[in-house]
Amino acid sequence: MLSLSDIVDARERVAGVARHTPLERSRTFSEMTDANVHLKLETFQRTGAFKIRGAMNRIATLSSAERDAGVVTASAGNHAQGVALAATEAGIDATVVMPRFAPVSKVKATRGYGASVVLHGVDYDEAQAHAHELERDQGRTYVHAFDDPTVMAGQGTIGLEVADDCPDVDTVVVPIGGGGLISGIAVAVKERLGHDVRVVGVQAAGASTAADSLRTGERRTIDSVDTIADGIATRTVGERTLAVMQEYVDEVVVVDDREIALALALLLERSKTLVEGAGAVPLAAVLSEAFEYDPDETIVATLCGGNIDLNRLTTVIRHGLVQMGRYLKVTIDLKDRPGELERVSTIVARAGANVYAVHHDRTSRDVAVNAAELELELETDDAEHAADIVDELEAHGYDVTITT
Incomplete structure (x- = not known):
């Protein structure tokens, strides 16, 4: 099981690369909800998303032989960029398999950070299967996007920053794809601040498996995903992340693409903050009251990334404007x-x-x-x-x- 000491150690390893990102109170969203809403702005992280934290921590723990052989991973975009930059910083060769329909901006950015990119499959899961083939054929080390304790520990450094910057937090709201981010954050905030702090996970309706998995105690898998939140568009959660979530996550809720688009448009207009679909998911859950909260409750919404393709942004903004009338x-x-x-x-x-x-x-x-x-x-x-x-x-x- 992931521990607080694992996350503290990770913070030391990633400190030279990952930034301590801002956590700011939003007057606009506090007034809209009657809660005390804070935004954890991982949109200002290097590579534009939180994934550099877990990738850097995993690569920092490679053996000499593993470093020489290089790494391989699969990603819809943000983990790809995190692994690419972390590997380049460490002088390690990296190959990243991305779905054929991954946003063009994320593909170009991954190549720009120094990785070789292979486009394969229609979604993350098909890309992952091909990455494991390369792992076996080329002897590379596979850097999992979420189901790895070292990766989870790296993502958990966000939770340490939340605990330091907002020690009176009542609820932390975190998006769930495979579960690595929420696992790390949940362990960090609960072990640092106490188990009274509530951790709420949010999934997109078109890629929702976590709630069923937690209810049954077994990983649930869906045949396909369909959501504008491509950063959390996975068919299932991880085995290791499920075990952590069972112990540390209080509730999982779902928001649909209309609610995500509205949150994204409001963030852009009212907070001057550009996020991708996955980054808007926590605020969407707060605004739509997908979970219950009290007036004046201190809520931290984790805006996990801002790497949205410009073509997708145009479409999402238009949908957001429709929701706003x-x-x-x-x-x-x-x-x-x-x-x-x-x-x-x-x-x-x-x-x-x-x-x-x-x-x-x-x-x-x-x-x-x-x-x-x-x-x-x-x-x-x-x-x-x-x-x-x-x-x-x-x-x-x-x-x-x-x-x-």
């Missing part, structure tokens, strides 16, 4: 006659909406010969404003369909 897409049936488009535009303008895009179609199969279909993308103030615009259009006799 700030983006509205509607389809309107028009009579195909002069002045109708201008009439609709006037109604929208008077209602105070800004037009993103307009698509006017007379040829759709679903449109009558004497009609046209108008699609509008609108910038709105909030959900109430969006509803008022729809009501105003309908009051003028238009049949409006909301398509977002």
Whole structure:
């Protein structure tokens, strides 16, 4: 079982590479929730995510023979970058297997940190299977992304920083993929501050196995994953991490992609903090009240990384704006006659909406010969404003369909 002394030792090993990241109180999210919300900003970590901690600790413990043979790992992106940088710092050759659909930015960053990248499989699990083949064929040491006590200890150094910077914390909220991060943090905060500190794990709905695994005491595996939180998109938790979570994690909850997108957009707009999907998951759980907490309860949300692909960011922000009521897409049936488009535009303008895009179609199969279909993308103030615009259009006799 992972111990506090393991994590303390890890802090010494990673100190020269990993940063002590900020922990800041958020007035915005505290006011929104009536809790005392703090953000642990691992987005400012080297490589943009927490994974450098565990990777560096594992590589620092390699034998001379293992160092000479090199290392191999599998990752959806953040662990890949952590291993690449840690290996380069130690002068060790590293090969990283990443899913074929891994974000381009993470693939390029991993190569930039000095590792050889092999793209294989549709998700983390298929990439991992191929990495183990390379491990056997090439005699390399496999650096597991989460199911390794040394890796867990490295991630647990975050928990020591939380204990130092926010000793009155009541609840620490941590994302769960394979379970390495929450295992390390849970041991650190509970053994340092006491077992009264609550540790809540959060998974994405499209990659949720931890709650069932903890309830049954056996690892549950799903056939596929589907979530914008690619950093925690694993089919199962680890054997070693499950054992630690059974002893140290108090509760596991689930959030969906809409809630994740909303949290990401709010962090960007209100806290000027860019996170990836996995990084937004803890705050999503707090904002959606996925678990119960008391007024004025001190909560630390662990924002585990900020490595989001720009193409994905555009999509996620748009979904976040939809959840905030700030983006509205509607389809309107028009009579195909002069002045109708201008009439609709006037109604929208008077209602105070800004037009993103307009698509006017007379040829759709679903449109009558004497009609046209108008699609509008609108910038709105909030959900109430969006509803008022729809009501105003309908009051003028238009049949409006909301398509977002």
